[in-house]
Amino acid sequence: MDADTTTVDARAVDTLAVHAGREDLAGLGLHAPPIDLSTTYPSYDSRGEAARIDAFAATGEAPEGPPVYGRLGNPTVARFETALAQLEGTESAVAFASGMAALSAVLLAQHATGRRHVVAVRPLYGCSDHLLTAGLLGTEVTWADPEGVADALRPDTALVMVESPANPTLAEVDLAALAEACGTVPLLVDNTFATPVLQRPVESGARLVLHSATKYLGGHGDVLGGVVACDEAFARRLRQIRFATGGVLHPLAGYLLLRGLATLPVRVRAASTTAAGLAARLAEDPRVLRVHYPKVGGAMVAFETLADPHEVIARVRLITPAVSLGSVDTLIQHPASISHRIVPEDDRTSSGVSDRLLRMSVGLEDAEDLWRDLDQALGESLATPVPRPRVQALDADLEAQLTDA
């Protein structure tokens, strides 16, 4: 693509979201990006193909021209990668079949250097926690508070990993301070919840930015994907891992993700406005113990109720009772039962994922309609009001009192 990078660098996120990855379309006489479903790419020049395979194996650089075979790359997926890299402010991005495939590729790339130690900050999405804790890819993990990361680093530390805002508590980390504490160890920030509309972690010193593209990037609950935005040197290693292990993003998914990016800023801002309003109303509600809403904003709200959280889930009628997030419809789920079920109970609760916590992904519905549904789902007012902090992180003492009661 012939993008003028000086101009592109100066463009606002709203403009990039609409135009990035599509720079060549007018020249091709196209409006919608073409979908290339090829698994293989014919060539009468086997010597040339051998050279291209050798070059890819040696460098991981995306092949010029047709990619030989679908596992080396795909032009439709490449458009999404180009666009996401521009939105995150990185040189490159490498897309995968899911967020977990993307995280696995980062771990494999680092472990291939002989370093298997990872320092991570809880909470993380339950399956990310599980992948590190269970050592399925040979990882040895040390869990640390953000302030303890520097002390947890070892000569064989391959990676520091954090989510901010974190899934599901929406806890935030000072990314610039954390990046400083990491020194030369790469910092991976899962930016799924904030999206590049609200936060660009590389500007704070992160080397790797992870997304479950299934969520806000896709935005409509109809595509699974993952992506790592990073410098080109790391992207080359990720492409080699992707080629060898096969966790590729399907071209149709690439098309849908590029299409989703175009509306990302308007979706995120609209849903964030509604989410902030709902968080404020929940914080004033006597049936709600605690509300978690991040300073960076966003469309995720977490809260704890005195009512049985399973009953609240059972009573929603407009809100969709489902795991996942980032869709146009509002979703609610109980992390201790679903998204974080696989994390051992003690680890879950000690990282703030209480059994009372509900996590809501606010969509694009009317705010009053959503409030009416939440209001009826929360049930009758309590006979005995409980003293309640407002919007803040978990209060361990109060939680203990409630558990004992």
Ligand code: MET
């Ligand atoms: C399979 S459970 C979780 C899916 C998604 N990562 C979420 O947090 O909702």
